[in-house]
Amino acid sequence: MKAQVIGGLLAVLVVSACGTAGQSGGGSAGDSGPSGSPSAIGTVEEGFKIGLLLPETKTARYEKFDRVYITDDIKSLCPKCEVIYNNANQDPNLQQQQVDTMLTNGVKVLILDAVDAKAIASSVKKAKDQGAVVLAYDRLAGGPIDGYTSFDNIQVGKMQGEALLEAIKAGGDAKRGPIVMINGSPTDPNAGDFKKGAHSVLDGQVTIGKEYDTPDWSPDQANTQATGAFTALGAANVVGVYSANDGMAGGIAKAMQNSGVKKGTPLTGQDAELAGIQRILLGTQTMTIYKPIKPEAQNAAQMAIALGTGQAVNGTTTVDNGTNKAIPAQIITPIVVTKDNIQDTVVKDGFWTVKEICTPAVEAACKAAGLE
Incomplete structure (x- = not known):
């Protein structure tokens, strides 16, 4: 059953050899398999190492949501894959060092949310030169990245x-x-x-x-x-x-x-x-x-597994980061939240609970807004 689920999820992203594999936006021809698809790094059955690099901790989402969702989704798709995590704490130099360490430790797929999109480009190139694939997450990094998922x-x-x-x-x-x-x-x-x-x-x-x-x-x-x-x-x-x-x-x-x-x-x-x-x-x-971070995280996990197993990914569109063109991208539509739709958005999705929102200092305002 799990194999069927994995196959179904990857099928959404995979581009067949006779399709638009040229949109993979990966590396040079030496880094690619047939029809421009990235070379296989591992298999779902055997697993492989995936590096997750997030940019900072000041914004609550990264540790509370992105890290958890991506890690859980990867484990559900590839139980034997190992997720290695680092947070750069808003330091671009530290993030470059983290990429180097991951490559030394045999990480072959990087999910990268760059602190500094331009500064990280050299690290992305180094990763590609060493046979790794790089998926830009939330922010479009410079360099020869293989895919991108974010919002409009x-x-x-x-x-x-x-x-x-x-x-x-x-x-x-x-x-x-x-x-x-x-x-x-x-x-x-x-x-x-x-x-x-x-x-x-x-x-x-x-x-x-x-x-x-x-x-x-x-x-x-x-x-x-x-x-x-x-x-x-x-x-x-x-x-x-x-x-x-x-x-x-x-x-x-x-x-x-x-x-x-x-x-x-x-x-x-x-x-x-x-x-x-x-x-x-x-x-x-x-x-x-x-x-909505959950679908963004799901996109990242699915694209990472697809790239790691040698598949070219198909996005809802393509993007150009200035150094690489026609990068396949999965783009999600954002939602405006006001006092009138808190219940129907962040609460309904389980992003925040009413209990978390309606602390004593906010309790009266919650009642006035019908949030109880």
């Missing part, structure tokens, strides 16, 4: 921008005062996509008073940037704040309160972090973006 990141930015614009317009003329934009890390290609998507909605519709890119997605840096912006623009004049994720939104929300920004001023977020959901209920954050 430009759409994430558009959704954030649309929610912010709608909330600002609910209070009057969208240009009645300036907004502040606090974007993500300049070394994360996703941050550039979020920023691009948000600007495509907001440009010409609002007045952008101050805008920052925030190293390492740091909540403390975001707090400092926001405080400086509110001082320069006049806190009472600010009509909205774009925050690229929930972690930074936490630092920004504190700055808004301490600087005297009007209560209820719209503030965006992303990742559906517990604190972000609670701020939405309390009215100090307007929205967040929920990116």
